[in-house]
Amino acid sequence: MNMKKMAFLGLSTILLAGVAAACGGNEGGGTSTSTSTPGSSSTATNAGGVKNKDVTVMRVYHPSMEQFKGSDTMNNNKLVNVLKEKSGFNVKYESLPKDNSDQKVSIILASGDVPDILWVNGKSNYFKLAQQGAFEPLDDLIKTYIPNMSTYLPKEITDAARLDGKIYGMPVRVAQKVGNGMLERTDILKELGLKDPATMNDMYTTLKTIKEKKNIAPLTATGGNPGAFMGSFAPYAATYGVGNATMVKDGKLVFSWLQPEYKEFLTEMKKWYSEGLIDQEFAINKDIKDKMINGTAAFSSVYWADAYAIDKSIAEKKNGGTLQYIAPIAGKNGQSGFQEEGIPASYVVIPKQAKNKEGAAAYINYILSSETDKFLTYGIEGQDYKVENGEPVQTLDQSNNIAWRTLYFFGDTDPSFNARLKAKGFLPYYEPLLKFKQNREETAYAPAIDAYDTKFTELRNFTEENALKFIMGKRDLGEFDKFVEEFNAKGGKAAIDAMNEWYTKKK
Known part of the structure; x- marks a missing residue:
């Protein structure tokens, strides 16, 4: 590689769909050595306290939805099946249409037949619908069922999603902190x-x-x-x-x-x-x-x-x-x-008319746990990565073979984002830019x-x-x-x- 010195400072569309399909944040960077399948500890999920284990998730369309091979689907593949088993939830994923998704969201919310978890794109769309009373306030649910949100999102970003003091959606965290450099x-x-x-x-x-x-x-x-x-x-x-x-x-x-x-x-x-x-x-x-x-x-x-x-x-x-x-x-x-880099402009919400609000909140918490994040980052040991000297090693082909794994994140973390950059060869060009001065846009x-x-x-x-x-x-x-x-x-x-x-x- 010709990037000899890389004395960097540096600084979304999250470019390179396979790299940043989820989005990213502020959890400290680097990759973790623990890549076991996610468990059911209290930090991972409060499913044990939720009676209704049926949860529907409707997320925005992403091209990786078309990358499944053979009989695999978004609801039946080796990773989502582990998520269902370990979380204790019977979760069903659906996709908004590729085009006119905002219009579809409005139609769904007006119909009353809503998913338990819904992705909403765009700040103005989110605040407009929240103002109309379409979403369940999350403050009490966060306290009881989503403790992982406090470590997943900086308070300032969470507060930016408030309307009249209440949180109606969880910002989809963007891990990418820098873009351009000199x-x-x-x-x-x-x-x-x-x-x-x-x-x-x-x-x-x-x-x-x-x-x-x-x-x-x-x-x-x-x-x-x-x-x-x-x-x-x-x-x-x-x-x-x-x-x-x-x-x-x-x-x-x-x-x-x-x-x-x-x-x-x-x-x-x-x-x-x-x-x-x-x-x-x-x-x-x-x-x-x-x-x-x-x-x-x-x-x-x-x-x-x-x-x-x-x-x-x-x-x-x-x-x-x-x-x-x-x-x-x-x-x-x-x-x-x-x-x-800009803060999130997509949100994960629980519709006001959702049938299983507590289950939705507990499932969000499960996905936000560090154990689940590691699992979704690397996949299954021996198939999607190996461990050398205590560190997970994933080739580009292995990463690309499960590029669709980002569909199951509710945002991105630094370890996950950096792991995907590393597999694709981008990390030496991205990471040094983190040292450089960044100017806040109020x-x-x-x-x-x-x-x-x-x-x-x-x-x-x-x-x-x-x-x-x-x-x-x-x-x-x-x-x-x-x-x-x-x-x-x-x-x-x-x-x-x-x-x-x-x-x-x-x-």
Whole structure:
């Protein structure tokens, strides 16, 4: 592998369906050496205190549902049969349709013929249905039947699912904590006797030297897809304190994109672009992997799975290229980093009309137990993994053969997520990024706020469109104030005002 040094900091769609099909969280990373089948201890389940052992689970569609072989089905295979035996529950799994699942959820809830456990996608959908009284409040059930939830989810994420102080759904935990990092072609810097840049000034000097000596545009980026510009330029915007969508000023949230600091960031990027330091095709780029592979670029913000693909291709080409992630560069005030990965936007709920609420809660607790998590992570010893020196060892083929196991999680844990990354070869590209600075986006912890949520994508796209124009000289930066006015007229002011009604109360 060419990732020699990996001095990383770094920072969802959970990319790579087989890798992150469940979602992930904050349980401490690494893999456990205990992989026995799940038991029926008090930490695993309170089924013994539940009379009704029939539980139905309706989850969102996932492509792995189509990966069963032979006579295996979602309700009859070697893993789910163990879950039924050890939990003591006669559990039946069903799937929401691939398309129009939100509409189907509404129809099911209106019919009264509901499952005991239901997955709901989307923050706004969850809060709307909770407001309508479609879900059972979970607070008492958590105390009695779901003690594992307190160790499974950080309190802050649980609290983000509250409506009027009550919890109506368990957020589907996302274990992935980081996404992008600053990827560098170390062989190019070594050839020119350059050190890793640590500040914006260092970066500018490094890019200038590479441009002069190698005659390439050393910084490449993607701007051809909605949202891509923000991701590609995040580490540079962060040096001005505007790498996130919002920031706090005078005790209130403001859109970072409207601040004087954002204009400073755009001014610097315009300078880099005009001097040929930024790929002149960045605005239409949808993929930069080839440029990093071929050495026609030396730096880019790259997702960890893409870094794996780039490194693998470089090794196959044997062109002498080497890679590493470097710490995000710092601005004049020491500001740096990537935005932290978003918190869950899917929820596990118990419908108000569910027939077996206590059983549903106890089964959720069973799945959340560490014993069950280990079992679902690795499968059955001797078939799906082996143990060497006290550690579970699972090949890529073994992991892929039970890729559908993620259907039975109610979210992801660090050990499970990391084990799947390890089997697929991604872990050396993901794990080092965890050390790097991550900047909190406050709005991620807000409840559904229509004035903000319904306008956000439009406002982001409008900002990206104009940022590209400013950087490429197609719109004069003297019109930045006019851009701010246009942004607010499109709903920006109403959006941030609505968000601040929540933010100023929660502080």
